[in-house]
Amino acid sequence: MTKHTAREQRTHEAEVTWKAADLRLLHELEAKERLLPPDAPRALLSVRLSVLTAETTSPARQELDLRVFALERGYRVVGVARDLNVSATRVPPWKRRRLGPWLNDRVPDFDVLLFWRLDRFVRRLTDLSTMTDWCLKHGKNLVSVHDTIDLFSPAGRAVAEIIASIAELETAGTSRRVASLWDTPGNSPTGWSESRRTDTSSTTAADWSSIRRRAACSAGVWTPHIVGCRRAA
Structure with missing residues (x-):
């Protein structure tokens, strides 16, 4: 490891407050x-945060939750990729500063990629x-840790894609709302009309409902609060 790389690593690690x-x-x-056991x-572990000061999903808490979960599953932790102040919308996993090298250069070194929640991993369906x-x-x-995802089963793959669709819709909805602020006279948030907000919200809600309904009916995941869903036999 070069002096520059070592210094960069120490600076990055110092960003995590324990x-x-x-x-x-x-x-x-x-x-x-x-x-x-050695053959576990x-x-x-993939830890990501767009804004480092977000208290509810701080890097330390994410890592601890991931380690507890790994122990429960019998996984041996071989590395932690901490990507802080990184947007999942703008930067895909394979281009991230810490996770990227594992995916590109260290493929044989791990078996399971563990993350806190899907929107902490990706925000785009693609x-x-x-x-x-x-x-x-x-x-x-x-x-x-917080989503029912298992790529080794068809239902698990369907759930992963559906949750990512919801995350992408959330991101698009936020972008539309922010754009609408700057479209108003004077570029002031106070000029944001109620009608624009309602239209955007209703569209997003309808899309969200449609995706969740498909999750229950086509992926075989029973969701009791959606009308028309039945528990799989």
Whole structure:
């Protein structure tokens, strides 16, 4: 490792703030990971955050949740790719500063790519489709702590694509709302008309409902709060 790379790595790691209690838990989890058998499935943890100050999904909390989940599944953590202040809409997984080298140069070094939630991994359906194809080609799995995703089953692949569609619609809806602010006289948020907001919201809601209905009916996932869905036999 060059001096420049080492310095860059230290600077990047310093961006993650660890509380004392979180550090203690991290050390406990690492100690338990060392007790796993050598042939345990190897997990690469993907931690991403668009805005580093977002408290609810801070990098430390994401990593701890991922490590707990990995232990429950019997995965041995072999690396953590922390991409902070990185937009999932603008930067796909294979081009990210930390995750990219694993996907491009270290393919044999892990078996499972573990992430906190799908919208922390990708925001575009095309990116998810690309990653799904890549993982299946290389015998990898994509696993989420908070989503029902398992690329080794047809239903799991369908769920992953449907959730990514919802995430993409959310991003598009936000972009349309922001654009509408700048279209108004004076470029002022106070000029944003209620009719524009309503039209955008209703379109997004209809699209969202349609996608969730397809998730329940075509992917075989029972969703009790959607009318017309039935539990699979």
